[in-house]
Amino acid sequence: MQLQTSQHFGQRQSLVVTAQLQRAICLLQMTNTDLQGFIEKEAEENPFLDMKVREKLTPEARRELAASGPSGGVKAPASDFDFLEMRVAARPPSxxxxxxxxxxxxxxxxxxxxxxxxxxxxxxxxxxxxxxxxxxxxxxxxxxxxxxxxxxxxxxxxxxxxxxxxxxxxxxxxxxxxxxxxxxxxxxxxxxxxxxxxxxxxxxxxxxxxxxxxxxxxxxxxxxxxxxxxxxDAPTDNQRSPDLIVRKSAEGWLVDLNRSTLPTVVIDDASARQMNRTEAREFVSDRLSSARWLRRAIEHRNKTSLQIGAEIARRQTAFLEHGPAHIRPMILRDVAEAVGVHESTVSRVTSGLMMATPQGTFPLKTFFSAALGTSDDDANGSAAAVRHRIQQLVRDEPADAPLSDDAIARIITSEGTELARRTVAKYRDMLKIKSSFQRRREALLNGAA
Incomplete structure (x- = not known):
């Protein structure tokens, strides 16, 4: 047997997940609050890095605005403020x-x-x-x-x-x-x-x-x-401030970042130039490079979040106008293809961010729901809309005659969305709604049956 060596040349592409790439991926799924903590930690190790967050209203201005009422004439200053904080009541004694x-x-x-x-x-x-x-x-x-x-x-x-x-x-x-x-x-x-x-x-x-x-x-x-x-000592519902805000304007629905909680990276170039004249040039160059990379990464995170939020708002116009019963079917791939990013990017951005809408503040994940079979082209055949409809039916049912899962399935099917009894039972468990037998017994104890 004869042995011989040979060489082969070829090209292939591979993605190397560097430390910076890992950090950039983590930034995508950070909320504004998490981002503040991350920048503060980085600033502790980098003398040329600092963080700035827009100032909120002073206590005097907040009291003046509250006293004016919903239709008062007091105008907020140019800086943003947290409406949620303004409405938090004083904590009662323990x-x-x-x-x-x-x-x-x-x-x-x-x-x-x-x-x-x-x-x-x-x-x-x-x-x-x-x-x-x-x-x-x-x-x-x-x-x-x-x-x-x-x-x-x-x-x-x-x-x-x-x-x-x-x-x-x-x-x-x-x-x-x-x-x-x-x-x-x-x-x-x-x-x-x-x-x-x-x-x-x-x-x-x-x-x-x-x-x-x-x-x-x-x-x-x-x-x-x-x-x-x-x-x-009941736990308070500390819902954090939203990361994105949707509002209606003459041009349509607009999505913006919540500037009142969004941190901004500040780089101290003056101190860097002063120290660059000494023997610490290598340290200065490394720290400056890290700070500038972080600023670019956060700008990219903000841009991506804004694009994804805007696409969600564009697809969920019916929800913004009429409420949860009109959530359209939507999956990650739909938004990813429209924005031009990978599905994993959409998944990371929507995993923790909150968006304030006229219907309330919701996690971005709320707007993603699979489509259910419909008898026509009705866009409301999403799982989220069906769950909301189940809640409505149970809320409005007669106390002495609660609807069974079969009855709920027939009602929703007659409205155009094909639904099986087992699907109603699954959604009812997800919504923590008791069975018709348990609801009937509670009504009996409450004297309503």
Missing amino acids: LYAHVSDQFNVMFPDPRERAMAEVFLEALEPSGWLGDELDLLAQRAGLDPEAADAFLARVQQVEPAGLFARSLAECLELQARDKGWLSAEFAALLANLDKLAAADLKGLSRACSCTPETLRTQMKRLRSLDPKPGAQF
């Missing part, structure tokens, strides 16, 4: 602070105030007592009988229902405060298991009352709060 202030008045004696603090430390965010009474009695130096009496004093704080040890006790405290604690209501509290099972006949027998009286007591029970402490 549950601990609220109860502590009452204890300062209820227990002027230092020793009793110290015992009350033991109970306050065991108060859970729901408003219930988190530890057993025997354990609290030991911590406070009380015997069991004195602990019961002291708990009754502690439970007099407002709102009623705090420091309860069970659901029944929590509701009982509130009913007593309202003067509702009749024999029928007490019997209802003693049979909450029957109430959960919607056993109205069994409840009537247990409460020794007529169905009409039982419904009155149930209506009162529903008005009570099973977790009275949750209203103090």
Whole structure:
């Protein structure tokens, strides 16, 4: 066997993912807030790099604008400001602070105030007592009988229902405060298991009352709060400011970047020129190059985001005009081909950005929805529009006759979008809508059926 060597020449293309390319890809999916943090971190390592964000209104100007009302004549200054921040109400006191202030008045004696603090430390965010009474009695130096009496004093704080040890006790405290604690209501509290099972006949027998009286007591029970402490420490809905803003003008729908939160890269060329005269030229050149690249990358990110947002607005004009029920079917490829970028670029840009529209503020992902089969060329046959229609049907259904999945499927199919029962069930689960049986039982408990 004879062996010999040979050489072959050819060309091929390959993409090398450099560190800068990786950073540029990350920039595409950053929100304005994330971008601010990224630039701040880069500025810590680069003496020639800084960040600038447009100033918001001063507190005085914000109060003046709020006082003018929706149609007031006060004109905002040239700089942008955050309407969301302007409308954020003052944060209420915490549950601990609220109860502590009452204890300062209820227990002027230092020793009793110290015992009350033991109970306050065991108060859970729901408003219930988190530890057993025997354990609290030991911590406070009380015997069991004195602990019961002291708990009754502690439970007099407002709102009623705090420091309860069970659901029944929590509701009982509130009913007593309202003067509702009749024999029928007490019997209802003693049979909450029957109430959960919607056993109205069994409840009537247990409460020794007529169905009409039982419904009155149930209506009162529903008005009570099973977790009275949750209203103090409930998580706030901190929806961040949008990255893109859509508004209507004489020329049509316009999309712009939210300049009030969009950071701008600032390069200190004067300091760089001064340091460039010293022996640190290599360092200066490297840092300047990095800062200029970052500025170009952010400009490209902003341009790409604006192009994609504008294309989404162009395709979803019906939504902007009429609401979620008119979202058109749209996939990533549609926008990518129109803008002239890869689908992955559209996916990254729309993964985290928010857009403010006349219909509300939505993630860009909201506007992408697969098309469903339709009996005609109706453009509203998107999955998102169908989900919205399901919500409408359930919201408007008679309480005593909730629509089954089959009935919903028939209604939507008759409107032009072919829909199967299993698809309705899938969308209903996605929307966290209960089944018709569960909705029927809730209506029965609420006295609407």
